[in-house]
Amino acid sequence: EIVLTQSPATLSLSPGERATLSCRASQSVNSYVAWYQQKPGQPPKLLIYDAFNRATGIPARFSGGGSGTDFTLTISSLEPEDFAVYYCQHRSNWLSITFGHGTRLEIK
Amino acid sequence: EVQLVESGGGLVQPGGSLRLSCAASGFPFSSFSMTWVRQAPGKGLEWVSAITGSGGSTYYADSVKGRFTISRDNSKSTLFLQMNSLGVEDTALYYCAKAAAAAGLNAFDSWGQGTLVTVSS
Numbered sequence: 001e002i003v004l005t006q007s008p009a010t011l012s013l014s015p016g017e018r019a020t021l022s023c024r025a026s027q028s029v030n031s032y033v034a035w036y037q038q039k040p041g042q043p044p045k046l047l048i049y050d051a052f053n054r055a056t057g058i059p060a061r062f063s064g065g066g067s068g069t070d071f072t073l074t075i076s077s078l079e080p081e082d083f084a085v086y087y088c089q090h091r092s093n094w095l096s097i098t099f100g101h102g103t104r105l106e107i108k
Numbered sequence: 109e110v111q112l113v114e115s116g117g118g119l120v121q122p123g124g125s126l127r128l129s130c131a132a133s134g135f136p137f138s139s140f141s142m143t144w145v146r147q148a149p150g151k152g153l154e155w156v157s158a159i160t161g162s163g164g165s166t167y168y169a170d171s172v173k174g175r176f177t178i179s180r181d182n183s184k185s186t187l188f189l190q191m192n193s194l195g196v197e198d199t200a201l202y203y204c205a206k207a208a209a210a211a212g213l214n215a216f217d218s219w220g221q222g223t224l225v226t227v228s229s
Contacts, residue, residue: 001170034215036153043203043219044145044153049211056217087153091214095167097143097155 002026004088004100012108019075021103023088028068032091035064035073039084083107110134110218112204117223124194130187130204138182141207144189146200158213194227
């Protein structure tokens with residue numbers, strides 16, 4: 001079973017700063033990695049799919065990258081509405097789906 | 109506009125059963141794979157099960173395999189999750205979600221608000 005480890009668990013930054021969130025897989029994986037944003041009381045929102053493709057309507061300040069075991073979500077300049085919990089997700093070739101435990105992005 | 113509305117959650121005793129439903133609208137339901145994802149109170153996301161558009165293929169997390177059954181009625185645009193032998197560890201908010209058009213089951217681009225399942229004696 002592939003385990004996704006997200007780091008840091010909590011990231012404290014100020015609006016306007018750059019955020020880099022990490023998702024590390026326990027073994028080399030395909031690029032079927034997605035990133036979601038979740039705010040309190042709301043369902044998750046898809047940001048990035050297949051490692052680097054932005055979902056419909058997602059601002060350009062969100063970007064995804066990586067390959068193999070290391071994937072990243074970058075927010076180039078934080079807006080107040082970006083403070084939330086972020087999850088990475090992977091779909092294996094035998095269709096097992098795994099989520100990371102999340103990174104909480106909080107206002108410094 | 110895509111809408112997904114879950115129902116069927118509630119309080120059930122350990123060992124009991126529940127059937128969740130997810131009513132879909134705003135997209136050609138039979139053309140999209142669907143999934144169930146759960147979130148225990150204050151915890152992260154856990155994938156539960158997925159089903160292809162035709163219903164011909166189903167997939168399960170190890171934690172629910174043999175206890176849960178996913179199905180769909182394309183004539184009614186409704187997704188189901190039959191949950192048997194429930195344990196306290198199944199207590200969670202259960203979301204249904206639609207596979208992204210450009211990504212298949214790699215990602216999920218529309219989510220319902222969830223239905224809460226509480227397993228307790």
